[in-house]
Amino acid sequence: MPPIRQLLSSLAATAVLATAFAGAGPTATARAAQAPVQPVAPRAAVDATIPLTLKNxxxxxxxxxxxNIxxxxxxxxxxxxxxxxxxxPWPAGGNPPTPAPDASIAGPANGQSKTIRMPQFSGRVYFSYGQKLDxxxxxxxxxxxxxQNPSDPNRNILFNWTEYTLNGAGLWINSTQVDMFSAPYAVGVKAPDGTTKTTGHLKAGGYNGxxxxxxxxxxxxxxxIQTRADGTVLRALAPGHGIESGALPASVMNDYINRVWTKYASSTLTVTPFGDQPNTKYFGRVSGNTMNFTNSAGAVVTSFQKPDADSxxxxxxxxxxxxxxxRGPISRTLCAGYNRxxxxxxxxxxxxxxxxxxxxGVTNHYARAIHAQMADGKAYAFAFDDVGNHESLVHDGDPREAFITLDPFS
Known part of the structure; x- marks a missing residue:
């Protein structure tokens, strides 16, 4: 299972809690979260911790x-x-929220590497430049x-994160732009035979591109795009957060959504959500403000109201x-189709x-621009960018080492 799916589950509750502190809703990654994480017993093939080498x-x-949280x-x-x-473990918090223990690890200087160890987590590795995160x-x-909230204490800090799951079945680690595009980085994993799989590198000039x-x-x-008072570019918000903060018009996708609605009022949209189950198909038709999906027997299995850009x-x-x-697999497919x-x-x-x-001409231009600048074309530019396997993810069932490479801002 890709880490963005497992992480969504593990961080859902904590992301929702951000409302109490930051005055904002759940992060985009948490919006797709549904099920709670279940403890996974480690197996002999995967060590309790593995090395994580950060290259600056x-x-x-x-x-x-x-x-590493x-x-x-x-x-x-x-x-x-x-x-x-x-x-x-985190100690008990408060209301209003109280400062967390300083969990920071001093990272490598430019041109250097540092190796730490990562336990069997479903979590994130954050990294920040010049200032500790709050x-x-x-x-x-x-x-x-x-x-996306201008009063968030981390608003003017340059930072980013990767998402991963390490458990008895191996390591999944990805780069993500689901919430924002910021400090460039790539991830990798070393297999037992010494080969390394990597993803997340931008093309030459890709950051500015x-x-x-x-x-x-x-x-x-x-x-x-958000900048600091000194002119430093900090990040570009994902478009859902742009709508939330008022940076992007809420109507930005309306024309495309309206055309989809018109088309499938008189024709059928066929969704085959599972690549390994080609005979499992659902058929969508619009009636008024509702797109109904039926199965092969003609029974309605789920329905969707006309979405807005934020959805x-x-x-x-x-x-x-x-x-x-x-419903979930159909929705994932629809979401990918709308964004793309x-x-x-x-x-x-x-x-x-x-x-x-x-x-x-009406599309998720944020996702379009990210994929265009990735060296391998892979990215997590929206929550279900893994539909069709276009996500920036690497996996190994018996990982010997993980890597995060902090790349140039060029």
Whole structure:
């Protein structure tokens, strides 16, 4: 299971708690969360901890701070790991939230590497430049940064994170832009034979190429970029957060959504949600404000109200995707089709050919620009970017070492 799916579950409650502190709703990754994490017993093939080597190729001079936080899968406890991989549960928080223990690890200087150990977690590795992150604890757990809120204490800190799950079945680790595009990095995993799989690197010039693509895209997309008072670019918000913060018009996807609604009022959208089950198909038709899906026997299995842009970008609300075998898989497919703007060009979904993605003038230009600048074309630019296996994820069932490479801002 990719870590973004397991992490969604493990961090759902803590992300929701961010409302109490940051004054903002759940992060985009948490919007897709449904099921609680279940403890996973380790098996002999995977050590209790494995090395994580951080390489600093950023060409920046600031001190780097690293945090390894998440859920300890053997117990279900939330906490953090120190440089040796030792787990520390979070203490009780408060209301208002109280400062969390300093979980930071001094990262490598530019041009250097540092190896720490990661335990069997479903969690995140955060890294920040020049300043420690401000984590707080409520009575229910950890509050995650929510930088779409201008009053969030981490708003003016340059930081990013990777998501991972390490358990008895191996390591899944990905780069993610589901919430924001920020400090560039790549991830990797070393297999027992010494080979390394990596993903997340930008093309040469890709960092500035992405930012310029947003700046040059009409319709308010450049407003997603956040800068510090000194002019430093901190990040570009994902478009759902852009709508939430007022940076992007809430109507930005309306034209495409309306055209989809018109098309499937008189024709059928066929969804085949499981690649290994080609005979499992669902058939969508619009009636009024509702798209009804039937199975092969003609019975209605689920229905969706006409979505708005926020539902599309966040893959939630009117496109909610529960962890079931019908509505969730259909919703995932619809969400990918809306974000990639393939629902009009192909009545059979999912369309898995990246050559067909983002071809309409109304599309998720944030996701389009990210994928265009990735060295391998892979990214997690929205919650269900793994539909069709276009996500920036590496996995090994017997990992010997994990890697995070901090890349140049160019």
């Amino acid at each position: 190729n950023s060409a920046r001079g600031e001190q780097v701070y690293v945090y 998440g859920t300890l899968l053997s117990t279900g406890q939330q906490g953090w790991a120190d440089a040796s991989g030792t787990f520390h 984590f707080r604890l409520t009575t229910g757990g950890l509050v995650q940064p929510a930088v 992405f930012l310029n693509a947003l700046r040059n895209q009409s319709g308010g997309w450049g407003n997603l 599309v970008f966040g893959c939630y609300k009117l496109l909610d995707a529960p962890n079931d075998l019908v 703007s393939t629902l009009l060009s192909n009545a059979n979904q999912p369309d898995t050919s990246s050559a067909n993605f983002y071809q309409d």
